[in-house]
Amino acid sequence: MKSLERSHPTVTLLYFLAVTLPVMLCMEPLLLCISLAGALALLFSRTGGRNIRTLLYFLALLLLIALVNPLFQHDGVTVLFFLNGNPVTWEAIAFGLCAGAMTLAVLCWFLSMSQMMTTDKYLCVFGALSPKLSLMLSMALRFVPLFTKRMHAVRLAQRGLGLYRDGTLPDKLRGELRVFSVTVTWALENGIHTADSMEARGYGTGRRTAYAEYDFHAWDGALLALILLMLALTLCGLLTDAVAVTFYPALVRAERGVLAALTYAAYTLLSFLPTLLTVQEKIKWHFLQSKI
Amino acid sequence: MIVIQNARLRSFLRILTLLLIPSVAVLGYFLLRGTGYVVTSVTVASLSVVLFLCGFDRRKTGSRRLVLVSVMIALSVLGRFFPLLKPVTAVAVITGVYLGMEAGFLTGAFSALISNFYYGQGPWTPFQMFAWGILAFLAGALARPLQKSRTLLCLYGALSGILYSLIMDIWSAVFASGGFSLPIYLAKVVTALPHTVLYAVSNVIFLFLMAKPFGEKLTRIKRKYGV
Numbered sequence: 083m084k085s086l087e088r089s090h091p092t093v094t095l096l097y098f099l100a101v102t103l104p105v106m107l108c109m110e111p112l113l114l115c116i117s118l119a120g121a122l123a124l125l126f127s128r129t130g131g132r133n134i135r136t137l138l139y140f141l142a143l144l145l146l147i148a149l150v151n152p153l154f155q156h157d158g159v160t161v162l163f164f165l166n167g168n169p170v171t172w173e174a175i176a177f178g179l180c181a182g183a184m185t186l187a188v189l190c191w192f193l194s195m196s197q198m199m200t201t202d203k204y205l206c207v208f209g210a211l212s213p214k215l216s217l218m219l220s221m222a223l224r225f226v227p228l229f230t231k232r233m234h235a236v237r238l239a240q241r242g243l244g245l246y247r248d249g250t251l252p253d254k255l256r257g258e259l260r261v262f263s264v265t266v267t268w269a270l271e272n273g274i275h276t277a278d279s280m281e282a283r284g285y286g287t288g289r290r291t292a293y294a295e296y297d298f299h300a301w302d303g304a305l306l307a308l309i310l311l312m313l314a315l316t317l318c319g320l321l322t323d324a325v326a327v328t329f330y331p332a333l334v335r336a337e338r339g340v341l342a343a344l345t346y347a348a349y350t351l352l353s354f355l356p357t358l359l360t361v362q363e364k365i366k367w368h369f370l371q372s373k374i
Numbered sequence: 375m376i377v378i379q380n381a382r383l384r385s386f387l388r389i390l391t392l393l394l395i396p397s398v399a400v401l402g403y404f405l406l407r408g409t410g411y412v413v414t415s416v417t418v419a420s421l422s423v424v425l426f427l428c429g430f431d432r433r434k435t436g437s438r439r440l441v442l443v444s445v446m447i448a449l450s451v452l453g454r455f456f457p458l459l460k461p462v463t464a465v466a467v468i469t470g471v472y473l474g475m476e477a478g479f480l481t482g483a484f485s486a487l488i489s490n491f492y493y494g495q496g497p498w499t500p501f502q503m504f505a506w507g508i509l510a511f512l513a514g515a516l517a518r519p520l521q522k523s524r525t526l527l528c529l530y531g532a533l534s535g536i537l538y539s540l541i542m543d544i545w546s547a548v549f550a551s552g553g554f555s556l557p558i559y560l561a562k563v564v565t566a567l568p569h570t571v572l573y574a575v576s577n578v579i580f581l582f583l584m585a586k587p588f589g590e591k592l593t594r595i596k597r598k599y600g601v
């Protein structure tokens with residue numbers, strides 16, 4: 083058993099698409115709560131309290147969305163009060179809260195995804211689609227730190243020559259632009275040299291091979307199957323309206339049945355899957371450590 | 375890494391994408407009865423980016439050109455680290471004007487993708503990729519008049535700042551309310567007004583300052599090495 087982070091990148095990426103899809107399709111309050119709980123559990127199990135500030139910012143966003151909606155949406159039968167002659171309805175507030183919760187859940191999931199999916203993993207997944215584009219992508223990714231370093235070197239050289247004074251703002255701006263300009267000239271020439279060097283070593287003469295750190299093991303297949311099964315069950319419930327909600331004119335949630343229970347169960351398992359795997363790995367590590 | 379070597383399979387995928395875009399839009403509208411706006415819009419935006427990229431892969435591109443485009447991508451990603459005023463659109467537009475439409479689209483789309491590795495990936499990435507890509511692509515289509523007159527180029531910069539904001543407002547309106555309605559969109563446009571002005575102003579400033587030196591450098595490289 084491996085954690086989601088150490089599984090094959092395709093599995094990791096598909097997991098995050100699968101877990102965010104249901105909440106983007108349906109703003110059912112219970113479904114949103116499950117998703118949000120799963121996303122937060124994953125964040126805290128992996129990084130502890132390191133993301134509190136980002137989460138608070140997200141929370142402010144939720145409240146903003148929840149407050150803005152009733153100002154523009156006046157449908158709904160339960161009028162709470164009037165603001166400037168416009169009715170503020172409970173349904174509009176509920177819709178705003180659910181939309182905000184959806185935003186919050188999706189943002190939290192993608193926060194975890196950004197931490198897990200490093201650039202080499204994206205290249206591993208999308209390299210299959212186009213070898214040329216993934217080569218370009220990986221070159222550009224490498225150029226970013228290279229140019230930053232080169233810009234720093236140019237800045238030091240300019241300062242050494244006495245050309246770069248950071249006294250006044252226009253002076254600073256002009257100096258910064260000159261540094262940028264020098265870097266650009268160097269970068270373009272360097273790019274041509276890189277291309278020539280590539281060609282001299284036989285780029286484009288045959289099939290490109292790539293070093294891939296990730297192998298697709300049986301465990302990855304099993305995990306992927308489980309994820310897809312849970313997604314299919316959830317979508318069954320959503321598309322047959324076993325789990326559904328309408329906000330206007332009145333807040334109505336679908337009747338609970340067996341299918342609804344199954345949907346919630348499947349989505350709960352899907353949402354807490356990575357947390358379970360992470361915790362499992364941590365426990366294993368703990369016991370392995372104490373044995374040594 | 376699995377590489378699709380079969381050219382026929384690749385062209386099949388390309389045609390599939392072309393057919394998928396309208397069908398996803400229509401299906402999303404009817405099947406999901408308005409609840410799936412977010413999913414539908416993200417899918418359509420990503421497929422449009424894929425469609426452009428597929429067209430690029432078919433052409434035989436020299437390795438020099440390929441590397442030059444990645445250099446421009448890296449430069450525009452660096453530009454996004456500047457505080458307040460961002461020259462990303464300006465660099466992508468200049469690439470479009472001097473290296474062609476496709477190079478422009480690639481620079482715009484990939485600088486959105488790569489800079490989001492630093493700023494956070496999310497469902498908004500395809501929208502940003504599409505917005506920056508298409509603006510640089512259009513600049514490439516208008517290359518001749520834009521190369522000749524700096525005033526026109528700055529005008530295009532201001533316009534593209536506004537357009538970028540309008541495209542991204544579609545996304546924030548859909549995402550914030552789970553559906554699309556004109557009043558919410560207009561509210562988003564109004565609240566994003568300071569950003570819109572900032573985009574337009576920074577585009578004009580950077581295009582005014584960089585167009586000539588950048589153009590000279592790129593023309594020189596093109597002439598010197600015959601790209």
